[in-house]
Every structure is written in structure tokens, then in C-alpha cells.
Amino acid sequence: xxxxxxxxxxxxxxxxxxxxxxxxxxxxxxxxxxxxxxxxxxxxxxxxxxxxxxxxxxxxxxxxxxxxxxxxxxxxxxxxxxxxxxxxxxxxxxxxxxxxxxxxxxxxxxxxxxxxxxxxxxxxxxxxxxxxxxxxxxxxxxxxxxxxxxxxxxxxxxxxxxxxxxxxxxxxxxxxxxxxxxxxxxxxxxxxxxxxxxxxxxxxxxxxxxxxxxxxxxxxxxxxxxxxxxxxxxxxxxxxxxxxxxxxxxxxxxxxxxxxxxxxxxxxxxxxxxxxxxxxxxxxxxxxxxxxxxxxxxxxxxxxxxxxxxxxxxxxxxxxxxxxxxxxxxxxxxxxxxxxxxxxxxxxxxxxxxxxxxxxxxxxxxxxxxxxxxxxxxxxxxxxxxxxxxxxxxxxxxxxxxxxxxxxxxxxxxxxxxxxxxxxxxxxxxxxxxxxxxxxxxxxxxxxxxxxxxxxxxxxxxxxxxxxxxxxxxxxxxxxxxxxxxxxxxxxxxxxxxxxxxxxxxxxxxxxxxxxxx
Numbered sequence: 001x002x003x004x005x006x007x008x009x010x011x012x013x014x015x016x017x018x019x020x021x022x023x024x025x026x027x028x029x030x031x032x033x034x035x036x037x038x039x040x041x042x043x044x045x046x047x048x049x050x051x052x053x054x055x056x057x058x059x060x061x062x063x064x065x066x067x068x069x070x071x072x073x074x075x076x077x078x079x080x081x082x083x084x085x086x087x088x089x090x091x092x093x094x095x096x097x098x099x100x101x102x103x104x105x106x107x108x109x110x111x112x113x114x115x116x117x118x119x120x121x122x123x124x125x126x127x128x129x130x131x132x133x134x135x136x137x138x139x140x141x142x143x144x145x146x147x148x149x150x151x152x153x154x155x156x157x158x159x160x161x162x163x164x165x166x167x168x169x170x171x172x173x174x175x176x177x178x179x180x181x182x183x184x185x186x187x188x189x190x191x192x193x194x195x196x197x198x199x200x201x202x203x204x205x206x207x208x209x210x211x212x213x214x215x216x217x218x219x220x221x222x223x224x225x226x227x228x229x230x231x232x233x234x235x236x237x238x239x240x241x242x243x244x245x246x247x248x249x250x251x252x253x254x255x256x257x258x259x260x261x262x263x264x265x266x267x268x269x270x271x272x273x274x275x276x277x278x279x280x281x282x283x284x285x286x287x288x289x290x291x292x293x294x295x296x297x298x299x300x301x302x303x304x305x306x307x308x309x310x311x312x313x314x315x316x317x318x319x320x321x322x323x324x325x326x327x328x329x330x331x332x333x334x335x336x337x338x339x340x341x342x343x344x345x346x347x348x349x350x351x352x353x354x355x356x357x358x359x360x361x362x363x364x365x366x367x368x369x370x371x372x373x374x375x376x377x378x379x380x381x382x383x384x385x386x387x388x389x390x391x392x393x394x395x396x397x398x399x400x401x402x403x404x405x406x407x408x409x410x411x412x413x414x415x416x417x418x419x420x421x422x423x424x425x426x427x428x429x430x431x432x433x434x435x436x437x438x439x440x441x442x443x444x445x446x447x448x449x450x451x452x453x454x455x456x457x458x459x460x461x462x463x464x465x466x467x468x469x470x471x472x473x474x475x476x477x478x479x480x481x482x483x484x485x486x487x488x489x490x491x492x493x494x495x496x497x498x499x500x501x502x503x504x505x506x507x508x509x510x511x512x513x514x515x516x517x518x
Contacts, residue, residue: 050086333363
């Protein structure tokens with residue numbers, strides 16, 4: 001597994017950094033070459049050479065030192081991203097309180113290839129496109145350039161060239177010269193200025209600028225993984241976002257949204273349902289975690305911790321039973337929802353919550369089951385006050401939701417164990433108020449409090465005959481943040497390290513998850 005953290009300038013830079021992280025090389029193992037002197041436990045050391053991509057330099061954490069501050073134990077703190085490997089034997093480091101330490105590095109490919117990488121050259125989120133209709137005007141000649149006139153311009157209006165006219169100089173064909181920059185969509189017929197004639201009105205199209213990526217992961221055991229993300233913009237609420245998707249393959253001659261087996265949900269301004277990660281155009285701290293089968297993303301958007309999962313579960317079944325167990329999940333099932341009001345229902349892949357009440361509309365999560373169909377994954381529905389119906393969805397994520405119990409016989413062990421355990425005392429079903437029980441860490445006189453992260457599991461709960469735990473979300477755990485644990489803290493269980501995050505804006509002890517750093 002590779003993991004890194006850093007700071008992106010905005011939502012588009014964040015997507016570019018994810019691409020650089022996935023498609024370059026990283027430090028996968030370290031060994032102490034020279035111990036140095038003067039170091040202290042907790043020093044963070046940066047690898048000194050190599051060609052770093054996206055500002056993601058590999059870092060090493062000092063775990064133990066000897067009497068002279070010589071390093072006796074260390075771990076990878078940040079895997080980094082490199083297009084040219086650093087020196088792998090006796091590599092120098094910077095930072096920390098000591099001097100003289102060097103390390104031997106093992107480098108590895110992160111295991112992903114960008115099959116689609118379409119980067120828009122436009123700086124602003126909305127530009128004008130081809131015209132839908134031309135009306136009126138006279139006195140124009142071929143070659144005239146006219147400027148659109150709208151009330152929604154941000155920095156510059158679009159310009160169009162007259163390519164054909166009739167005998168009266170009325171344009172019959174125009175083409176786009178420059179798309180301009182707009183803060184909103186200007187519908188309907190619009191006047192123009194410039195050229196040799198007067199009175200030309202055109203009806204332009206408008207489109208968002210999008211950066212599109214589709215990645216192929218090497219997978220394990222014969223699996224090959226196809227996932228994607230593209231940037232988006234909702235002008236009405238000034239919301240930047242990513243649209244998330246899974247695929248069953250890749251076709252080099254098809255557009256992003258026409259790729260094989262694409263998961264449901266599109267941000268196309270008519271259908272607004274899907275799996276969305278809500279971001280911003282401001283500086284964004286981030287954490288990326290990748291295996292050959294999946295990626296996990298966490299982004300701190302002004303205190304709102306947005307998270308996403310793209311890739312395969314670790315299935316509880318054979319490749320025949322669940323041949324492609326893909327789980328795609330963001331924070332919202334609506335692309336036109338704003339994070340400006342700090343919505344408590346945006347909770348992420350460990351506890352996906354819907355805003356739109358439909359079993360057929362996708363998001364915030366979708367799962368591809370053994371029948372080859374995609375299904376909505378949701379732990380509940382936000383009704384404007386709290387999160388209700390947390391045990392009425394066909395696919396959900398445990399332990400933050402329960403299986404359906406209506407119509408089940410008492411001897412149904414699955415419902416008895418999974419559905420009626422004490423989780424609803426520690427995680428209130430409506431995700432409001434305080435828990436009536438707490439899941440405390442185990443005290444240890446040597447190592448301090450020892451936490452027990454609970455694996456997040458996608459479960460199917462469709463009636464009495466198809467209950468099934470489908471698989472674990474690799475590396476993602478629910479945790480109760482007790483004993484002073486806060487978001488971004490690191491907890492240690494033996495030799496395993498976990499980074500703790502709150503779900504969105506929710507800071508209640510039960511509204512936390514953690515990601516393993518290995």
C-alpha cells in the first residue's frame with residue numbers, strides 16, 4: 001500500500017495530484033543505513049533527492065533512538081510520488097533534530113495507469129460553446145468577429161466568427177473563437193457587438209470545464225480495476241466537486257461517460273444523481289491511500305472532511321459469486337448540494353447517507369453485485385432534521401447501519417448477530433444526540449490506550465433470503481473517538497498505524513473513521 005498527504009491549491013489541483021500519486025513510483029520499504037546522532041522520537045525526515053511529483057516528497061518518521069540520538073527504528077511516514085527514483089542506497093534526509101542519518105530505500109510502482117487524462121485548458125469553471133441558433137442581423141461579412149453580450153461574464157465574453165452570410169449580410173453560420181469565462185449559464189438568445197453589421201443575436205451553449213481521468217489498477221489475483229473521477233461545477237450554488245465512477249473496462253475510442261460498464265449517475269445538468277465529492281477552489285489538505293485494488297481519498301475542505309472510496313472490496317466470496325465487487329462512494333448523492341451550510345448528513349464511505357429518497361437513483365455509494373448490476377448503497381435518508389430509516393436500505397455499510405428485521409424469523413442468526421447487536425447504542429440510529437454506550441479503548445500500562453478499529457463491511461439486506469455480508473472495505477474502519485482522540489490524530493495498535501478523521505463536519509465521538517497506513 002502507498003499513502004501520502006499534502007496540500008492542493010484547489011479541487012482541480014487535487015485531482016492532478018491524485019493522478020501523479022497513482023501513476024508514479026513511491027517508497028515502499030526502508031532500512032537504516034547510517035543511524036546518525038541527535039535525533040528524537042517523532043522527528044519527520046524528508047528524502048533528499050529524486051524527482052518529486054506534485055510536491056509529494058517521501059518522509060520517514062523516527063520511532064526509537066539510542067542514548068546518543070542514533071535512530072534504531074523508523075517507518076515510512078509518507079510514501080511520496082516520484083517520476084525519477086531517489087538514490088536507493090545510503091539516501092540522505094533533511095529535517096529533524098539530528099544529523100548523519102541515511103536510509104536504504106525500496107521503490108515500487110503504485111500500480112495504476114491513466115487510460116483517460118483530459119485536462120481542460122480553461123481556468124474558469126464555465127465557458128461558452130457552439131451556437132444553437134442564429135437570428136436576425138444584417139450587414140455582416142465573412143470573417144467578422146462578434147462578442148457575446150451577457151450579464152453573467154466573469155472575466156471575458158465569448159467571441160464568434162462569421163463563416164457565411166446571405167445576400168443581406170445576415171449570418172447563416174458562425175463558429176466559436178474563444179469560450180470566454182462565466183460565473184453562471186446564460187440561456188436563451190443573446191445580442192452581440194462588433195463586426196461590420198448590426199443586430200446579430202445568437203443562442204450559445206454553455207458547458208463546465210472538466211478534467212477527466214480514468215485509471216486502470218493492476219489488481220490482485222487476476223482482477224483488473226477501472227475507476228475514474230472528473231471535476232465539476234454547480235454554478236447555481238457556486239459548488240466545486242468531483243464526479244466519481246467505476247467501470248468494467250476501458251475503450252480508447254469512447255468518451256469518459258461512455259466507457260464500458262460505467263456506474264450510474266451523471267453530472268450532466270439534467271440528471272443530478274450520483275456519487276459526488278464536494279470540494280472547493282481554496283487550498284485543500286489531503287490524504288491519499290492506494291492499493292492495487294482501491295483508493296481512499298480524504299480532503300479537508302475548511303473543516304469539512306470529505307472522503308471517498310473507489311475500487312474493489314475484499315469480498316466474502318469467490319470470484320464466481322462476486323466477480324467484480326466494486327464499491328464507489330463519495331459524500332453526496334446530489335451534485336447540486338452545497339457544503340456551505342455544513343450539512344451533517346454528508347458522512348462518506350464508512351457511513352453513506354442519502355439526501356434523495358429513491359432506491360433507483362444512485363449515490364452517495366453504489367455497489368456492483370454478483371449479477372452485474374449496480375445498486376445504491378446508503379445507510380439512511382436525511383429528512384432535513386436527522387437521519388432516519390437507517391435499516392430500510394438494500395445495501396448499506398456496517399457497523400453504522402443495521403440489516404432489515406421486518407419479516408425475519410427469530411432464528412435468523414444473521415439478523416440476530418448483525419442487526420440487533422449494541423451498535424445502535426453507540427451509534428444513534430438517527431445520527432443525532434449522544435450515544436447511550438461507548439466503545440472505549442483498552443488501557444495498557446506499557447503502550448497506553450489500545451484502540452479497536454472496526455472493519456467497515458458492505459452488506460446486502462434484501463428480504464429474508466438474500467442477506468449477506470459482501471466484503472470489507474480494505475483499510476477503512478469505524479472508530480469511536482474517545483480518550484481525547486481528535487480528527488487527523490494517529491493511533492497505534494501494536495505495530496499498526498491508523499489515521500483518524502471525522503465524517504464531514506460531524507465531531508461526535510461515533511462520527512469518526514480511520515484509515516490504516518501500512
